[in-house]
Amino acid sequence: MSVPDYMQCAEDHQTLLVVVQPVGVVSEDNFFRIYKRISSVSQVSVRDSQRVLCIRYRHHYPPENNEWGDFQTHRKVVGLVTVTDCRSARDWPQTLEKFHMQKELYGSTLYDSRLFVFGLQGGVAEQPRTDVAFYPSYDDCQAVEKRVEDFIESLFIVLESKRLDRATDKSGDKIPLLCVPFEKKDFVGLDTDSRHYKKRCQGRTRKHVGDLCLQAGMLQDALVHYHVAVELLRSVNDFLWLGAALEGLCSASVIYHYPGGTGGQSGARRFLGNSPADAANRHRPGAQEVLIDPGALTTNGINADTSAEIGRAKNCLSPEDIVDRYKEAISCYSKYKNAGVIELEACVKAVRILAIQKRSMEASEFLQNAVYINLRQLSEEEKIQRYSILSELYELIGFRRKSAFFKRVAAMQCVAPSIAEPGWRACYKLLLETLPGYSLSLDPKDFNKGTHRGWAAVQMRLLHELVYASRRMGNPALSVRHLSFLLQTMLDFLSDQEKKDVTQSLESYTSKCPGTMEVITLPDGLTLLPVPFTKLPIVRRVQLLNLPTSLRPQKMKSLLGQSVSAKSPFIYSPITAHSRGEERSKKIDFQWVQGDVCEVQLMVYNPMPFELRVENMGLLTSGVEFESLPAALSLPAESGLYPVTLVGVPQTTGTITVNGYHTTVFGVFSDCLLDNLPGLKTSGSSVEVIPALPRLQISTSLPRSAHSLQPSSGDEISTNVSVQLYNGETQQLIIKLENIGMEPLEKLEVTSKMLTTKEKLYGDFLSWKLEEARAQLPLQPGEVATITVSIRAKLDFSCQENVLQDLSDDGISVSGFALCSPFRQVVRPRADGKPASAPEGGRPGDTSQAKTLEAVLSFKYSGGPGHAEGYYRSLALGLHVEVEPSVFFSRVSTLPATSTRQCHLLLDVFNCAEHELTVRARSSEELTLHPGECQRMAIQVDKFDFESFPESPGEKGQFANSKQLEEERQAARSLEINDVLVDGQPCDREAAACRVGDPVRLEVRLTNRSARSVGPFALSVVPFQDHRNGVHSYDLHGAVSFVGSSTFYLDTVQPSGQSACLGALLFLHTGDFSLHIRSQADGKSKELPRSWLCLPGVRVRALEAQA
DSSP states (O other): OOOOOTTOOGGGGGEEEEEEEEESSOOHHHHHHHHHHHHTOOEEEOTTSSOEEEEEEESOOOHHHHTTTTTSGGGSEEEEEEEEEOOSGGGHHHHHHHHHHHHHHTTTTOSEEEEEEESOOSHHHHSOOSSEEEESOSSSOTTHHHHHHHHHHHHHHHHHHHHHHHHTOOOTTOOOOOOOGGGTTTTTTOOTTSHHHHHHHHHHHHHHHHHHHHHTTOHHHHHHHHHHHHHHHHHTTOHHHHHHHHHHHHHHHHHHHOTTOSSOGGGOOOOTTSOHHHHHHTOBTTBOOOOOOOSOBOTTSOBOOHHHHHHHHHHSOOHHHHHHHHHHHHHHHTTOGGGHHHHHHHHHHHHHHHHHTTOHHHHHHHHHHHHTOOOSOOOHHHHHHHHHHHHHHHHHTTOHHHHHHHHHHHHHHHTOTTOSSOOHHHHHHHHHHHTGGGTOOSOGGGGGSSSOOSOHHHHHHHHHHHHHHHHHTTOHHHHHHHHHHHHHHSGGGOOHHHHHHHHHHHHHHHTTSOBOSSOEEOTTSOEEOOOOOTBTTEEEEEEEOOOOGGGOEEEOOOSSOTTOOTTOSOSOOHHHHHHTHHHHHHEEEEEEETTSOEEEEEEEEOOSSSOEEEEEEEEEEESSOEEEEOEEEEEOTTOOOEEEEEEEEEOSOEEEEEEEEEEEETTEEEEEEGGGOTTOEESOSEEEEEOOOOOEEEEESSOBOSOOOOOTTOOOOSEEEEEEEETTOEEEEEEEEEEOSSSOBOEEEEEEEESOOSSOBOSOSEEEOOHHHHTTOSBOTTOEEEEEEEEEOOBOOTTSTTSSGGGGOTTOEETTEEOOOGGGGTSOOOOTTOOSSSOTTOOTTOGGGOEEEEEEEEEEEEOHHHHHTTEEEEEEEEEEEEEEOSEEEEEEEEEOOOSSSEEEEEEEEEEOSSSOEEEOOTTSOOEEEOTTOEEEEEEEEEOOOGGGSOOOHHHHTTSSSHHHHHHHHHHHHHEEEEEEEETTEEOSSSOEEEETTSEEEEEEEEEEOSSSOBOOEEEEEEEEEEOSSSOEEOOOTTTEEEESOSEEEEOOBOTTOEEEEEEEEEEOSOEEEEEEEEEEETTOOOBOOHHHHTOOOEEEEEEOOOO
């Protein structure tokens, strides 16, 4: 026997072998339709008996295997069913002849045969025949199953007669010797009368009868015959047949112990009574596995009693003994090289039994023995079948990696060089089946679940073979998919050279068939998922970027504040916060704007030992219609973390979620999702997109500044400009606002904020008018609005070096009274010998004296749908102004006051600018100064309000304690002399004129400026003459006379009340006279300070009397 049946099981020993074959030309579909219906009749109950016949069908069976029918009767073809097409009566004789020729092929062993004819009708079809059945068509053949049952009953009759003949053989010493084909030549010339020969004949016959009993459904009798045969054959060392007897004994015991069968789920045994459809479903491919009722059966089919059941259990082997007897049987077979097929099949049967017993290690020993069994020279197809069966058996016992090994060997055998037409499709299919054994999945997600499983080197070899097989199949898309999978999943295990080789191959394949993200479905239904290149490059961090400062939208604050939700009446709800906690953890707290370019930053890493070119890299989003703007980048070999910015434009509003990115690397298009990236850090992937807003671009008439302003609020300045001005100069700043967006500008507000507050400004630093710009609203896209801003720098440079130094000189006096000025506490003392003409080391335009002013112009604007939703944008312009002094007052001196409202200052003015200046103070004449020139200038200044200045430190030395000082200040602060009238004329500017000998009326007006009533007071008028040399003469009794008293007494004056003192003077000769007005509190002799009452110097000029 040369062709092994790898699908055999131990329970097949009880079956009758029936061959079903076509005769003539029969389509394959029609044949297998009938074959399936015929093979569904696998168990037939014998009439008037509880025995069941089990049938095993084959549509192909080698005739040489039939020669081993005496050795094991289940190998003998006992039935033949042929199927043929016959359309006319004239073809009938030829068809019948072919049927008889087919019978002759198995004629030596056939019990009976049948011919099923389809398509023939008429006279021939109406002739009654037992061995022929006629049917009009393949669709109209309802009685096929019934004909098959009748045919099996006929087989049983022949089988039963043969069994009875063998069991009741009374020929004595003339028992024939049963032989296998290769033994016939060895027994020629043997002594047939020897005791040894007779025992051999008896043992083999007993074994043969045991086979017939087992096929006839008599399990008890079969066990008895097998036991007797084993003893007889062991005594004569007939090892080949001893192995067969032991195997028969094991088969009978297996049928008893495992009524469900040993062939797996597909070979599970069913008892009689099931429907034909159920019977068809339990057949193994190419073989029928059935089991008889385990009830005891006698020779004539009557149930045995309890003692028979006990006897059968006694004769039956235990599960452990079954395996031991199989080992012994295989050992016996191994002594004959011509019994290799029998030995191999016995090993397969033992493995199936051990698999049920879950004794995997012992089963592997049987399989290992089967691997080394040397058969004749097998064809390539037979080798493929052998390795495939070995793989299935290893899988059955749980040896997955060993199973995968033999499956791969079978795959390689499909494309062996000796095969004229290599079966690449079969090779590819077998290679796919090896993947689970090597812990290899074609789903890329399985490689993101922790550590790598399996042997990477073996897995890479297998993937390379899949790539090559798919390419030889003519499926380039499949090659690209497997090679992409290899590069993605095995990148960490590839050497630098292997990485280069794989990528070169991939680029070569993708040049003809680019890699896609589509699912590939194979003909057998297997689907290959897309393989995104998440490691080319490796992404470590994804961060959604906020818009630039000038484009960030801001929400107009409502009455209750921006954080209050309009959907809830509560300002804060812990329930809402808890339910939205997960959403907030992913949603970012800034907004994107519809129609604006938005950015996402990725930190990527190139793991390849060469430069990696990434093309068509863009974002994958959901929730909002998004236009991704792809980018291309080139990463150096094994680069560190490299920032990559991907951009896009949201086209609609809502919440947008960045799900991942897409790339094209080595010709493979990949969609990489963030959820599938291991070790990724992200601060959130969702952001709100608000309606569109206009966009403004600012340009100015001033140059950009190198100084970057940093407001305390942290806001960023989009544009900075700078300008240099002289103190007092005004510069026009022209600002152009261009609408570069797609929405009209509907609202515009301009505000300014000073950043430097230490400098005191006089007047408005920045001023503008928006009427002209607002008249252009709404500003359509592409239009420009112009705003003119006036920059005026007016600062106080008086407290710098060399300014007001002369005021520190206590020798300056006015009309003999000490000068107590508040400025004396803030100016610096003048150094001795220092020139007063110009600042030391100074030069015209020296910027060391310059001061800096910084301000921010903010433009808040809105429009379009975003304006309707309450959003606006803010654009900031930073202004850096350097102010240089235009003039210095290098020396200041005073003149005695000639008016109650004004005083005189003498200023030395120095032009420190590079230009000619004109200086004018009020109504004074203009003074023209050339660069670097210094001139003196006299100006009149209004007197200051006493209340607006702090206490003078010089006052504290005149009083014993602070309480007394406060009383004096309150008393002095209470009165103010507003005017002194001489002859009805004010005398605060020029000397009053009068005639000698004429009485001159004198009036002094006072006002109470305190919040309480004051008084009484006493005012005394003392005349004197100033000789202009520092000498004052008060002895004027012969020159001036008072009409009445020279002292005036004032009663209490109410708050804000006024009082007047009236008197008269008589001048006795001509000259210039001055009046000194002294004041005393009532009851006190001490004179109040002149400076506290702001008393003027009164001058009177006496002229000659008229004739």
